Amino acid sequence: MAKAYDHLFKLLLIGDSGVGKTCLIIRFAEDNFNSTYISTIGIDFKIRTVEIEGKRIKLQVCPTPSAAKAKLLGKDFPSRLELLASISLCENFCFRDTAGQERFKTITTAYYRGAMGIILVYDITDEKSFENIQNWMKSIKENASAGVERLLLGNKCDMEAKRKVQKEQADKLAREHGIRFFETSAKSSMNVDEAFNSLARDILLKSGGRRSGNNGKPSSTDLKPSDKKNTNKCSLG
Numbered sequence: 354m355a356k357a358y359d360h361l362f363k364l365l366l367i368g369d370s371g372v373g374k375t376c377l378i379i380r381f382a383e384d385n386f387n388s389t390y391i392s393t394i395g396i397d398f399k400i401r402t403v404e405i406e407g408k409r410i411k412l413q414v415c416p417t418p419s420a421a422k423a424k425l426l427g428k429d430f431p432s433r434l435e436l437l438a439s440i441s442l443c444e445n446f447c448f449r450d451t452a453g454q455e456r457f458k459t460i461t462t463a464y465y466r467g468a469m470g471i472i473l474v475y476d477i478t479d480e481k482s483f484e485n486i487q488n489w490m491k492s493i494k495e496n497a498s499a500g501v502e503r504l505l506l507g508n509k510c511d512m513e514a515k516r517k518v519q520k521e522q523a524d525k526l527a528r529e530h531g532i533r534f535f536e537t538s539a540k541s542s543m544n545v546d547e548a549f550n551s552l553a554r555d556i557l558l559k560s561g562g563r564r565s566g567n568n569g570k571p572s573s574t575d576l577k578p579s580d581k582k583n584t585n586k587c588s589l590g
């Protein structure tokens with residue numbers, strides 16, 4: 354039987370708690386939005402297959418669980434419960450840890466190492482979440498594979514009246530790091546497909562699966578999200 358996809362890309366979303374990582378993933382994978390806030394504990398990953406440059410790309414997307422985030426930002430590890438939650442991640446990110454904190458570094462490094470693309474998310478209404486992007490960049494440098502594709506997203510752009518972070522500030526930061534930047538809204542779906550597809554396309558181009566033309570820069574007209582949307586549950590396995 355023919356394979357349902359040509360490439361599998363694993364993506365990771367990171368950023369402060371509450372910036373909208375889970376909602377972005379749900380919007381992308383299921384075209385849905387739920388305003389009920391439940392902080393990510395024990396995570397689902399989502400899958401959606403898109404078509405880019407004639408290739409079917411299966412995107413597997415995970416948010417970083419709270420415990421991993423805390424450790425990556427150098428804070429104390431929150432609790433045993435959160436450790437258990439954090440190790441319930443999917444496929445390559447799946448670990449069982451009976452020893453506790455001492456092995457946590459290995460786990461967090463593995464989150465990053467498994468990812469081919471990392472999406473850094475801040476909330477345009479929360480200045481602190483934008484300032485922390487620098488810390489997230491640092492943790493990518495320390496933990497991720499060299500050359501991992503990165504993308505910066507300013508989420509909640511539907512909340513213009515409460516905006517604290519100007520687009521120009523983020524544009525500048527993205528330029529300094531040589532990465533793309535979008536303002537998105539998981540609520541209105543503004544730029545969500547565009548952002549994920551642009552990252553997938555950059556990974557595809559980097560991996561050599563590209564046609565020539567357009568100077569290697571993505572063109573939004575080349576991006577064709579397919580209808581296939583899917584969900585998978587992670588388990589403590």
Ligand SMILES: Nc1nc2c(ncn2[C@@H]2O[C@H](COP(=O)(O)OP(=O)(O)OP(=O)(O)O)[C@@H](O)[C@H]2O)c(=O)[nH]1
Pocket residue numbers: 368369370371372373374375376377387388389390391392393394416419508509510511512537538539540541
């Ligand atoms: N107005 C608006 N609210 C949003 C948007 N995205 C997320 N939210 C809200 O922001 C809150 C946090 O969203 P989550 O997706 O759970 O945030 P998260 O980054 O996954 O949070 P953690 O799991 O704690 O890391 C929820 O109340 C969402 O409804 C958006 O684009 N616009």
